[in-house]
Amino acid sequence: MELWYTEEQTEHVRLSLKVKEHLFSAKSDFQTVDVLDTYEYGRLMTIDGLVMVTEKDEFVYHDMIVHTAMAVNTNIKTALIIGGGDGGTAREIMKYKNIEHVDMVEIDKLVCDVSREFFPTISSELSNRRLSLYYEDGVAFMKNKENIYDLIIIDSTDPIGPGEGLFTTEFYSDCFKALTKDGILINQNESPVYDQFAKEAVRANQKLKKIFPIVKVYQAQIPTYPSGYWLFGFASKTLDPLKDLKAEDWNNLGLKTKYYNTDLHLGAFALPNYVKEKIENGNV
Amino acid sequence: MELWYTEEQTEHVRLSLKVKEHLFSAKSDFQTVDVLDTYEYGRLMTIDGLVMVTEKDEFVYHDMIVHTAMAVNTNIKTALIIGGGDGGTAREIMKYKNIEHVDMVEIDKLVCDVSREFFPTISSELSNRRLSLYYEDGVAFMKNKENIYDLIIIDSTDPIGPGEGLFTTEFYSDCFKALTKDGILINQNESPVYDQFAKEAVRANQKLKKIFPIVKVYQAQIPTYPSGYWLFGFASKTLDPLKDLKAEDWNNLGLKTKYYNTDLHLGAFALPNYVKEKIENGNV
Secondary structure, eight states: OOEEEEEEEEEEEEEEEEEEEEEEEEEEESEEEEEEEEETEEEEEEEEEEEEEEETTTTHHHHHHHHHHTTTTTTTEEEEEEEESSSHHHHTTTTTOOOOOOEEOOOOHHHHHHHHHHHHTSSSSTOOOOOEEEOHHEEEETTOOSOOEEEEEEOOSSGGGGGGGGGHHHHHHHHHHHEEEEEEEEEOOOSSSHHHHHHHHHHHHHHHHHHEEEEEEEEEEESSGGEEEEEEEEESSOOTTTTTTTHHHHHHTTTTOSSHHEEEEEHOOOOHHHHHHHHHHHOO | EEEEEEEEEEEEEEEEEEEEEEEEEOOOOOEEEEEETTTTTEEEEEEETTTEETTHHHHHHHHHEEEEEEETTTOOOEEEEEETTTTTHHHHHOTTTOOOOEEEESSSSHHHHHHHHTTTTSSTTTTTTTTEESSOOHHHHHTTTSEEEEEEEEEEOOOOOOGGGGGSSSHHHHHHEEEEEEEEEEEOOOOOSSSSHHHHHHHHHHHHHHHOOOEEEEEEEEEEHHHHHEEEEEEESSTTTTTTHEEEHHHHOOOSSSSSHHHHHHHHHHHOOHHHHHHHHHOO
16 A cells, blocks of 8 residues: 655645654644654644644755754753744754753644654754743734743744744744844745745735834755745844854854754755745746 | 556655646657646656656756856857757756857657657757757767867756766766866756665766866756755866856846846855765765
8 A cells, every 4th residue: 555645735735755764643723743754854843734844844944944043043041942842943942051041932742742853853852951942822922021031932833723823923922032133033934935924924914014123034955845945034133144144153053953053054045036936026 | 537647756755746647658769758738837858768858847957057057158159959859958057158069969750859848948949040959869879079069968867768878987988078177067866865876876977087187976856856955067178167157147147037047056065965975975
C-alpha cells in the first residue's frame, strides 16, 4: 500500500508527501493535530491538515524567526514567544547565554505534548528553567503588559482559526506596549506567491506600520510551506535590521546554525521587486 | 470533472496543479512536450512530464539567469544561450541595447515552436534580428570555438536525457575557450534541498571550479521547481559577482524587472549555511 499526505496549499495547488506511517492523531478544544512519518521530510506535524513543522526543514523557520532579531540586539535578555508550541523557537533562543527569561504562551497544550513525544530534537528546551510556559490565549495574555520584553516573537498559525487574533492592530498595539525601549517584534508573515497568503502578508505589514516606526520584511526558503517561499516581519521601536546588525558580535558568539548567517541576514531583507511592490504599495 | 497535473519531484514528493485544459502534446526526436492551462500558474510547459516554464513564475528564472551577469559586466556585446528554447532568456538579454549579437542553440525545434504558439509573452524576442537560432546539439556546437562570447548561459534541462552532455567537464572546458577574456558563464544549477538534485548541483560546481578561477553559486525562489528553491552558477575568468557588481550603471539603464534588483543581486549570493556546506565541501 502507498500512503500519501496531501496539503491543499490553495484551491489549485497541492503538495503531497509519501508517508511511512501515520503516528498520531488527536483533537483538542482548538484544533486537530496529526503526526506523520514521511520519507522525504522525516516526522511532520500538521494542524488541521496543514504542515506546521517537519524534522527536515524546521531549522530554516526557527533560525530565521529567532537569530535575525538576536543579531540586531545582542543585549536581549527577556523574550516572549506567542505560539511556537513545537518548541523550535524556544530551542533557538535558549542558545543565547544572555537570555535571562522567556515567557511562552501557547494556547494549545496538545501541540507541546505532541512535540515532546514525537519531536524530541525540536522540543528539547521546553523544560529549560529559563522558560515559563503558559497554556493561554496569547491575545488575553498581552493585555496590560508594559515595558517587559526586549523581544516578542509571534510564531503563529495562519490568520484563520485560533491564530486569527494574533493578526490584529489591537494585538500588535499591546505588543508595542509590552516591549522595552529598543524592543523588537518578529512575526511569521505568510507567503507572497499565492493571493490569499499575500493578502494576509500585506495586511499584517500595514497594521504593524501604523504602530512601529521601523517595519521591514524578510524572506526564507521553506520547502514544505505553500510556494516554498515565506516571509517574516521585523518591527521595531528604534533598531534597524540592516544598519544595526551586529555581525561581528553575533559571529563572536560562535553559535552553530544550519541556515542563518550574518551575510544571509542582509540578503534576507533584499526582496524581489514583485514582493516589494506588494508589500510597499499593497498591490496584491 | 477535475483535472490535475502532478509532477513527481522526487520519489516521495509531488506537486499538483489544477488544470483548466490540456492544450497540447507532441513528441519530438528528443522528448515529449506538453502545454497545460493551469488555474494558479497560467499556461505551463512540461518536458517529459516535468515543469519547464509557467506564465506566472517564469520571470524569476529568466531574470536571475540573465541580469545577474549583465550587471557585473555592463559591456557584454555577444552572448550564447545553450538551450532556452522557450525564449525567456533571449527576451531578457534583448532588453540590453549594447547586446550586438546572440547565438542560441536549442537542440529541439519543437520547444521553440510550442513557445511561439502558446507562450507569446515568453517567446517574443525569438525573431529579434540580433538573434541567430540554431537547432543543434549544444555540445557539438561548442567545439572549436575560441574567444567569441562575452557571456554563455546554459539554460538546460536537468542532467538526464538531452541535457546530460551540458553538465560535463569537457563541455565546460569548451565554454571556457569560447569565452572572451572577461567572459562569464551562467548555468542553472539545480536545487539544494532534495538529494538527487543537490548531488548534481555539487557535481556541476566542482567541475566548473576545475576550469574557472571564479565560481560562485546564487539562489532564487521558483515555486514550481522542485522544493521551490533553485540555484544558479556564476563562473568567470576575471570578474567577481559581488566585488564587480556595477549597481549604479545597471540601475541607470532603467530596465524593468519583476524579480531582479541590485540589492537582491548581493543577497542572492548569501547562501544558507547548509547550502554552503554542500557546495563548498561537497557534503550531500
